[in-house]
Amino acid sequence: MGQNLSQNRPAVVIGGNRIPFARANGAYVGASNQDMMTAALDGLVARFGLQGQRIGAVASGAVLKHSRDFNLTREVVLGSALSPQTPAYDVQMACATGLETIGSLADKIKSGQIESGIGGGVDTVSDAPIAVSDDLRNVLLAAGRARSLKDRLAAFAKLRPRDLAPSAPGTDEPRTGLSMGEHQALTTQRWEITREAQDELAAASHQNLAAAYDRHFFDDLITPYRGLAKDNNMRADSTVAKLSKLKPAFGKSLGDQASMTAGNSTPLTDGASAVLLGSEEFAAEHDLPMLANFVDYELAAVDFVSGEEGLLMAPAYAVPRMLARQGLTLQDFDFYEIHEAFAGTVLSTLKAWEDPEFCKDKLGLDAPLGSIDRSKLNVNGSSLAAGHPFAATGGRIVATLAKMLHEKGSGRGLISVCAAGGQGIVAILEAR
Amino acid sequence: MQTVVLDKVPALGALYAQAALGATRRVRRVAPGSLPDVSAEAREVRISEESLIQYQRLLGDAVREEVPSVFLHGTVFPVALWLLARKDFPLPLLGMVHLSNHVRHLRPVRPSETLTLRAHARDLRVHRAGTQVDLISQVLVGEELVWEGRSVYLAKGVSLEGSSRPEAEPHPDFVPPATTGRWRLDATTGRRFAEVLGDFNPIHLSLVSAKLLGLKRPIAHGMYLAARALKSAAPHGVGYAWEIEFAVPVQLPGSVEFALTSATQSSVGPGTSDEEPGSVGFVGWDARKVRPHFAGSVVPLALAATVGAGTD
Numbered sequence: 001m002g003q004n005l006s007q008n009r010p011a012v013v014i015g016g017n018r019i020p021f022a023r024a025n026g027a028y029v030g031a032s033n034q035d036m037m038t039a040a041l042d043g044l045v046a047r048f049g050l051q052g053q054r055i056g057a058v059a060s061g062a063v064l065k066h067s068r069d070f071n072l073t074r075e076v077v078l079g080s081a082l083s084p085q086t087p088a089y090d091v092q093m094a095c096a097t098g099l100e101t102i103g104s105l106a107d108k109i110k111s112g113q114i115e116s117g118i119g120g121g122v123d124t125v126s127d128a129p130i131a132v133s134d135d136l137r138n139v140l141l142a143a144g145r146a147r148s149l150k151d152r153l154a155a156f157a158k159l160r161p162r163d164l165a166p167s168a169p170g171t172d173e174p175r176t177g178l179s180m181g182e183h184q185a186l187t188t189q190r191w192e193i194t195r196e197a198q199d200e201l202a203a204a205s206h207q208n209l210a211a212a213y214d215r216h217f218f219d220d221l222i223t224p225y226r227g228l229a230k231d232n233n234m235r236a237d238s239t240v241a242k243l244s245k246l247k248p249a250f251g252k253s254l255g256d257q258a259s260m261t262a263g264n265s266t267p268l269t270d271g272a273s274a275v276l277l278g279s280e281e282f283a284a285e286h287d288l289p290m291l292a293n294f295v296d297y298e299l300a301a302v303d304f305v306s307g308e309e310g311l312l313m314a315p316a317y318a319v320p321r322m323l324a325r326q327g328l329t330l331q332d333f334d335f336y337e338i339h340e341a342f343a344g345t346v347l348s349t350l351k352a353w354e355d356p357e358f359c360k361d362k363l364g365l366d367a368p369l370g371s372i373d374r375s376k377l378n379v380n381g382s383s384l385a386a387g388h389p390f391a392a393t394g395g396r397i398v399a400t401l402a403k404m405l406h407e408k409g410s411g412r413g414l415i416s417v418c419a420a421g422g423q424g425i426v427a428i429l430e431a432r
Numbered sequence: 433m434q435t436v437v438l439d440k441v442p443a444l445g446a447l448y449a450q451a452a453l454g455a456t457r458r459v460r461r462v463a464p465g466s467l468p469d470v471s472a473e474a475r476e477v478r479i480s481e482e483s484l485i486q487y488q489r490l491l492g493d494a495v496r497e498e499v500p501s502v503f504l505h506g507t508v509f510p511v512a513l514w515l516l517a518r519k520d521f522p523l524p525l526l527g528m529v530h531l532s533n534h535v536r537h538l539r540p541v542r543p544s545e546t547l548t549l550r551a552h553a554r555d556l557r558v559h560r561a562g563t564q565v566d567l568i569s570q571v572l573v574g575e576e577l578v579w580e581g582r583s584v585y586l587a588k589g590v591s592l593e594g595s596s597r598p599e600a601e602p603h604p605d606f607v608p609p610a611t612t613g614r615w616r617l618d619a620t621t622g623r624r625f626a627e628v629l630g631d632f633n634p635i636h637l638s639l640v641s642a643k644l645l646g647l648k649r650p651i652a653h654g655m656y657l658a659a660r661a662l663k664s665a666a667p668h669g670v671g672y673a674w675e676i677e678f679a680v681p682v683q684l685p686g687s688v689e690f691a692l693t694s695a696t697q698s699s700v701g702p703g704t705s706d707e708e709p710g711s712v713g714f715v716g717w718d719a720r721k722v723r724p725h726f727a728g729s730v731v732p733l734a735l736a737a738t739v740g741a742g743t744d
Contacts, residue, residue: 134489162620174492175664176613177690186610253611253689253719305664306692306712307612 010293011106012283013429016399017044018273019225020232021387024125027228028270033062033069036225037076037122040272040395043223044118048276048288051081056114058088059101060121060274063390063420065092066129072122094420095341096299097121098273098394099427103297105277115282119398120274121391127270135163173420175305180312180420181342185251185260187310188344191351195259198343199243202264202384205340209381210236217380221399233267233387250342264343269387273395275402290432291402292413297427298322304422309362312345314424315416316352320363322426330369334411334431335376335404337397340383341418349416380404393417398429405431433552435471441549442510444630447517451525461591462522462563464556470518471552472511479507479543487628493663501537501666501674502659504579506629508569509655512551512583515567521553523565523587527645530654531564532677535581538733539671541571548572558595562588606724608717613690615660615716617652621684625656636684651681657688657716657726664692665712665730676728680718689719 019039022028028036037060045051060073069075073088093100098121105117132140142155171180178186188198212218213230222229248258249265276288283290300318302309315338323329330353338346352358353369360366380400383393394417401413408431415427479499487503488495499507516525541547550570557564564586571579591597622636634641635651642650658676666672682688693713711731717724 177616178611178614182611182614190610305612307610 008110009112009279011109011277012280012290012432013292013294013398013402014276014278014283014288015044015048015291016221016273016275016395016402017047017223018221018392018396018399019043019223019271020228020230021269021271021389021392021396022226022228022231023233023387024268024270026126026270027226027232028124029126031124031226031270032127033065033072033122033124033272034076034079036124036270036272037062037072037120037274038079039223039225040120040122040274040392041076041080041082041118044274044276045081047220049286050276052083054083054085055118056116057105057108058082058086058118059091059105060088060119061091061093061097061101061391062122062124063092063094063097064123064125064128091121093425094423095339095388095390095393096417096419096423096425097391098396099297099398099415099417099425100299100394102275102277102294102394102398103425103427106294106297109277109279116276116278118274118276120272120395121389121393122272123389123391124270125268130166133163133165133167135160139163171420173304173311178311179250181250181260181265183304183311184265184342184344185254185258187313187348188260188342189251189254189257190310191344191348193259193344193347193351195244196240197347198259198264199240201340201343201346202243203238203240205378205381205384206235206238207381208379209234209385212380217403221403231386233269234381234385238263238385260342260344264384266341266383266388269389271387271389271392273392273399275395275398289406291406292429292431294398295412295428295430296322296326297425298325300424300426302422302424309422310348311420311422312341312418312424313348313352314422315418315426316349316358316424317363318424318426319353319414319416320359320365320369322428323369326428328412328428330372330414332412333372333376333414334408335379335401335413336372337378337382337401337413337415339388339393339397339415339417340378341388343384345418346377394425398427401429405429433469433471435473438472438474438511438514441474441477441507442514444510444513445632447510447513448526448633450517459522459524459587459590461593462556462587463593464595466522467553467556467565468515468518468520470515471550472514474511474549477507477547477549479503479545479547481543483628484543487659490624490628491659491663496668497542498668499541499543500659501535501579501662501672502655503629504537504541504571505533505535505569505581505655505658506631507547508549508551508571508579508581509629509631511549512553512567512569515551515553522556523563523585523590527588529586529588530678531584531586532675533581533583533654533658534675535579536673536733537579537671539578540669541573541578545573548574556592558592558597559586560598560600562586562597563590563592606717606722608689608719608722609691609693609715611689612692613664615688615690617682617684617686617688619650619685621652621656622650625653629655631655649683651683652686654678654726657682658728661690661714661716661726661728662730664690665714667710667730667732671733672730673733674728674730676726678726679724682716682725687719688716688725690714690716
């Protein structure tokens, strides 16, 4: 403590914008990552009157990315209303991408490197890249290197019919071969999370998100896109009774212990989000609102390959480190935004923080972090209802939480996002 | 023991063809002490960089300045197989069942090193289902032994003169550990692995070739399973000992449930009794039928303990 960045000048969340999130292969078929990120960014620029302005930096990214999108964010900026003199860079940290862009920009603002920044992310499953197989790729590369027709033919002679099968991206972890859902099913069982508890969390997510739309909470956070004005995964009439009828989708080998369904897991989703950050001076000079300070953030990763820890449990390790640095306890928050990759992820994380053995053995703490007031959890809905376009989720959460804190006028919010590869990212926002 | 120095590492395809020709003679009984007193040796052997890259790509691992242990096994295997394909080798090569491997990988081997490969067979002994034999393979750099493996093979239904077969011991109930991985193996898995290391045993290649040898479907190479397990379990930059014991074969295409465990938890196979720091156990099984495919362990060798580690 004492060395932390929060002693520098604050980085302020000014506002956010996203397009509604759409279930994959539905409303946004045909829209590319660049299309959607441009829509989210242009909406943000319009909302805050940034046309023609040079922003300190724009950072975004996508988890599923075409090779042609090597400079995705810069291309988006060039196609936007921002000044072409605005630098931009891509980040790729699986589902932590969005929050990492915002965290890194906040650090640049705090240290005085830049006055303003826009962070966010985008993903489309509907327009996912499909690549040729490695064998075909190797043949094509060898043919490209060949200096004579004979060598070229020799390269193509190695081609076999099976090499022509395309290769599509999946959600399997490369080192384990287990999908994210299968990994979470192991963790859900390890923490003895019941089907009912998961369905309750899912129903609450839908009801909370619907209520937030009803009171026009998202009016200044969302720009309609392609005929969609709301997240189309949302089921306002979702109930535990309805969710309890769904069959298990993951962990089927657990038999009647299987508890994870399509209802308490996030669907594959398309969407984009962007968040505007600035120094106090920047906000004042441009007469922009200041919703919240981006106080701190922390990354963590766990060894899931050996089975020592669950794939999506890294935030459970990141939070106590960040709390210690900030001199806070888990109970010092007015809102908790825990990304609902699966209902089981949220509930396993909360249970781990309550568990004396886990907190002592794994986190090295004298006492458990303890329980949270569940009425403060994901109060305006989260990913189970809104959907989860991987890299876009961080921006959705930061913009939502900053607005909630500003409406309340005081207090703090905690963000937790799990990510593929056994990684996690967490952050603290403070009202202003 | 007489040492036969081979001009070059023999081609496995030719050896299998030779064995197939000899398969007309049916062996029912062998005499103890009938193993030829011969050791085979190949010198000045270099690793093919292209094969090594192909191997690591197939396993989804990074190409390093270290030759994987199973790749070294694949390099020395033709020399061992040359012994088995000799006319004076008493057991029939085709149809032999691979039971286990026990390897001491004494130090990291660089792909650029020039290798001497040696192999001999020993210890013909009775098994409840036939007669088993150890194939001892060695990899040397100059005079330094860097890798040594013992592969145990079973010739089913072949009696050992003067020995009666022991009763089959009841299998302990297999209780699978918590899954840490799942391998989806497509129908080309056997053929792809064969292309890299040259082991074109027909039981691995295709439905037709496997059926010709009496199998319902092709099965995965035991060494492919070992390679996948070691990719997760083996350390880098140090020597290590590892072993794997095979149970029910993995049919292709198919799925293997996999778990890394603490070494003492292996439910089939020997595991390691002493809990060396950094030692890891692994198990692969059929999730549907709840039957083990293989189990094994990896124990890093303390650098000081790598001298004089012989199996002879």
